[in-house]
Amino acid sequence: MNAVRARNESAWLLPAGPGTDERLRRNMRGYADGDEVDIVIVGCGAGGATLLQRLARAGWTAVALEAGPFWDPERDWVSDEAGSHHLYWTEPRIIAGTDPVPLGSNNSGRGVGGSMVHFAGYAPRLHPSDFHTFSADGVGADWPLEYADLRPYYEDLEEELPVAGERWPWGDPHGYPHRPHPVSGNGELLLRGARACGITAKVGPVAIANGRFGNRPHCIYRGFCLQGCKVNAKASPLITHVPDALAHGAEVRAEAMATGIGLDERTGQATGVRYLRHGVERFQRARMVAVAGYSIETPRLLLHSTSKRFPDGMCNDFDLVGRYLMVQGAPQTAGRFDAEVRMWKAPPPEVSTEEFYETDPANSYRRGFSIQTVSPLPITWAEHVAAQGHWGAELRRYMSDYPHWACLGALCEFLPLAENRVTLADERDRNGMPIARFSYSQCSNDRQLMVAAQHVMEQILTAAGAAEVITINRYAHLVGGARMARDERSGVVNRDCRSFAVPNLMVTDGSVLPTQGSANPALTIMALAARTAAVLSTGARRGVLTSVKE
Amino acid sequence: MSGFTPDPANNDGRYPGFSTVGQSKHWDAATAAVVMARLGRAVDIRFFTPVEEAAARALFDQLLNQHDEPRVPVVNLVDARLTEEETDGWHYEDLPRDGEAWKASLAALDAETGARWGCSFALASRTQQARVLGEIQSLHKASWHGFPADRLWGLWTRYACTAFYSHPWAWDEIGFAGPAYPRGYKNLGVDRLEPFEVRDARPGEDPVRKPGDGQ
Numbered sequence: 001m002n003a004v005r006a007r008n009e010s011a012w013l014l015p016a017g018p019g020t021d022e023r024l025r026r027n028m029r030g031y032a033d034g035d036e037v038d039i040v041i042v043g044c045g046a047g048g049a050t051l052l053q054r055l056a057r058a059g060w061t062a063v064a065l066e067a068g069p070f071w072d073p074e075r076d077w078v079s080d081e082a083g084s085h086h087l088y089w090t091e092p093r094i095i096a097g098t099d100p101v102p103l104g105s106n107n108s109g110r111g112v113g114g115s116m117v118h119f120a121g122y123a124p125r126l127h128p129s130d131f132h133t134f135s136a137d138g139v140g141a142d143w144p145l146e147y148a149d150l151r152p153y154y155e156d157l158e159e160e161l162p163v164a165g166e167r168w169p170w171g172d173p174h175g176y177p178h179r180p181h182p183v184s185g186n187g188e189l190l191l192r193g194a195r196a197c198g199i200t201a202k203v204g205p206v207a208i209a210n211g212r213f214g215n216r217p218h219c220i221y222r223g224f225c226l227q228g229c230k231v232n233a234k235a236s237p238l239i240t241h242v243p244d245a246l247a248h249g250a251e252v253r254a255e256a257m258a259t260g261i262g263l264d265e266r267t268g269q270a271t272g273v274r275y276l277r278h279g280v281e282r283f284q285r286a287r288m289v290a291v292a293g294y295s296i297e298t299p300r301l302l303l304h305s306t307s308k309r310f311p312d313g314m315c316n317d318f319d320l321v322g323r324y325l326m327v328q329g330a331p332q333t334a335g336r337f338d339a340e341v342r343m344w345k346a347p348p349p350e351v352s353t354e355e356f357y358e359t360d361p362a363n364s365y366r367r368g369f370s371i372q373t374v375s376p377l378p379i380t381w382a383e384h385v386a387a388q389g390h391w392g393a394e395l396r397r398y399m400s401d402y403p404h405w406a407c408l409g410a411l412c413e414f415l416p417l418a419e420n421r422v423t424l425a426d427e428r429d430r431n432g433m434p435i436a437r438f439s440y441s442q443c444s445n446d447r448q449l450m451v452a453a454q455h456v457m458e459q460i461l462t463a464a465g466a467a468e469v470i471t472i473n474r475y476a477h478l479v480g481g482a483r484m485a486r487d488e489r490s491g492v493v494n495r496d497c498r499s500f501a502v503p504n505l506m507v508t509d510g511s512v513l514p515t516q517g518s519a520n521p522a523l524t525i526m527a528l529a530a531r532t533a534a535v536l537s538t539g540a541r542r543g544v545l546t547s548v549k550e
Numbered sequence: 551m552s553g554f555t556p557d558p559a560n561n562d563g564r565y566p567g568f569s570t571v572g573q574s575k576h577w578d579a580a581t582a583a584v585v586m587a588r589l590g591r592a593v594d595i596r597f598f599t600p601v602e603e604a605a606a607r608a609l610f611d612q613l614l615n616q617h618d619e620p621r622v623p624v625v626n627l628v629d630a631r632l633t634e635e636e637t638d639g640w641h642y643e644d645l646p647r648d649g650e651a652w653k654a655s656l657a658a659l660d661a662e663t664g665a666r667w668g669c670s671f672a673l674a675s676r677t678q679q680a681r682v683l684g685e686i687q688s689l690h691k692a693s694w695h696g697f698p699a700d701r702l703w704g705l706w707t708r709y710a711c712t713a714f715y716s717h718p719w720a721w722d723e724i725g726f727a728g729p730a731y732p733r734g735y736k737n738l739g740v741d742r743l744e745p746f747e748v749r750d751a752r753p754g755e756d757p758v759r760k761p762g763d764g765q
Contacts, residue, residue: 074578078580078584078585079730080729083716088638088639089639090636093641094640094641095640095641095642096642104637105638182738183738184735184738185739185740189740220730220731222731222734223730224729224730224731230578230732231731231732231734339741340741340743340750342743342747345727345735345737346735377726378715378716378720378724379711379716382712382715386707386711391612391613391683391707392612392615393615395614395615396615396723397755397757398757400563400724400725400755401755401757401758402725402726403725403750404750
């Protein structure tokens with residue numbers, strides 16, 4: 001048996017070809033609410049599912065509560081933009097601030113597999129510099145751990161997803177387990193334009209199998225990665241970690257919306273999770289609780305979990321829950337070519353450059369951005385064109401030119417700011433729970449990065465032969481909101497993702513990131529969860545946790 | 551370019567003869583069910599009142615330049631979304647939830663044309679309608695009938711474009727090949743087409759360098 005299969009057999013547990021692991025689901029272990037399981041995890045996305053799989057392998061009794069459905073890709077997903085609306089978290093939320101950030105399809109998933117079901121597939125690592133931006137540049141924050149602490153988990157997960165790409169020259173240089181994919185017109189033009197500008201660009205890194213992987217088939221280049229991969233070629237925890245978790249006795253309880261975390265006022269320990277399932281309120285008892293609902297729902301759940309000990313929300317002694325939430329500035333610049341690009345063919349994630357990732361002392365701003373291919377489908381492309389002010393006949397005329405356009409996207413490292421945060425609104429959802437209010441305002445460094453990134457994308461497209469370029473300003477990804485830090489006055493959790501305030505409460509999702517770099521966050525979220533699982537399973541049998549401090 | 555000629559044999563657009571639906575035998579069943587339903591009878595209006603429906607029809611006809619039949623039934627598609635509260639999962643703090651924002655903003659369109667020309671938005675002339683919309687768009691962040699104009703514009707165009715560009719007729723007009731599972735693509739790269747794709751017959755209609763009568 002090869003090493004990756006010995007660590008995670010998911011790809012071999014799926015049926016050969018597209019489809020789902022029906023037998024695993026039918027035979028899935030089920031726990032009663034009254035059973036005190038070793039761990040209950042809220043959310044079954046990048047962080048939750050990785051933790052679930054690792055701990056189930058280590059012999060823990062583990063249940064993941066997932067608000068959305070347990071997907072059957074063949075039945076539930078379609079090769080269609082508008083028909084994929086159910087993949088997104090569309091419960092009401094309020095957006096505010098001077099630069100409000102749209103949620104839903106933009107960055108919020110639901111269902112088993114989480115947002116990775118509809119992520120493009122880019123799986124870059126953070127750079128070593130990301131872990132101490134405050135010491136080095138006086139911006140952002142220093143992590144309570146270093147790149148070297150995460151490296152072995154990055155390597156493991158790159159094998160498990162698996163990630164395909166050229167040898168990566170940036171950050172900590174490294175190779176990938178799968179060879180780079182062939183590129184389409186859009187990728188070809190980014191490579192051509194970058195070469196003409198003297199900018200290094202590389203194919204990858206994408207979490208899409210290039211060649212057969214276990215029973216998972218080869219990518220068919222249909223271009224609907226953002227609508228959920230029916231092929232089983234693009235990674236999401238639904239196929240990369242959940243099958244192995246189920247085979248090791250874990251339960252994934254779908255359609256279960258967590259509404260509160262139980263607390264024993266006497267011991268100060270979490271007792272389990274209150275949740276709504278099919279209209280009935282229930283409570284799953286557990287020895288340990290991990291929250292992995294991502295940067296909006298994790299703070300919302302913590303803030304909503306009030307008690308005598310935590311009148312302002314669990315773990316919120318220092319008013320840090322929900323704060324330092326970040327998005328990446330993600331301007332998209334498109335270029336018009338006489339040739340036909342047909343950018344919808346092949347996966348949108350193809351080629352990227354991290355040449356502008358690090359701080360350049362010559363610039364007036366700190367930190368940087370990456371540039372990647374993005375390939376909007378018609379509805380998203382119409383949004384791009386409409387943002388230029390076109391409507392009516394002009395909109396239709398621009399749209400009829402669709403095959404001639406190539407499109408690039410940047411990821412700008414926006415800085416963590418205390419006032420960019422989630423709070424609870426007065427408005428309530430259908431369960432009677434206060435909805436999240438997400439406020440975002442950019443700082444001057446953020447704005448400068450957006451301008452600089454647009455300028456480079458325009459240069460690249462023009463050098464590739466574009467006669468005209470148009471840009472839309474948008475945002476991508478979410479991280480932070482319950483960040484890790486060295487002490488309880490700077491963050492909500494420690495380096496192991498354990499909360500400072502409640503010793504048996506973990507946060508294992510993107511909320512814990514103190515900074516974000518210019519990398520798509522999925523791989524880092526998984527690596528952090530895998531590291532936490534390794535720490536937990538090593539110390540698991542030490543008995544009841546009593547100490548608040550490390 | 552308003553109105554459609556759904557018969558591909560008579561398709562005189564930039565991709566003559568191309569029909570995504572003509573490829574539907576290559577689609578998976580789940581996708582075919584979702585896409586083909588859009589070609590069936592449009593669902594009845596349930597969310598908008600008759601007065602709101604009239605304003606919404608006129609607004610969508612303007613935004614998408616659909617002034618003749620057959621039309622993509624945008625008003626029905628939007629009405630269905632609002633009935634089912636199929637929102638995008640967020641609303642601006644200074645706008646109410648989507649359904650309420652739609653109702654209030656359509657009433658504001660009627661109030662605007664009522665005050666200026668004594669008629670509802672739907673009964674205003676096309677030129678008058680376009681003038682009102684052009685003015686709202688040029689307000690940017692400024693307030694229009696109590697709403698931030700740019701956010702209202704965003705709400706209208708977002709719903710309009712999502713409905714319109716979900717329809718196979720619109721795909722044929724823009725050369726988009728449509729659903730691609732389980733077949734996928736074999737010919738990747740600049741100017742490389744699949745045997746079933748149709749090349750742009752009028753590449754000179756570049757909207758960038760040769761502005762036409764729309765500008």
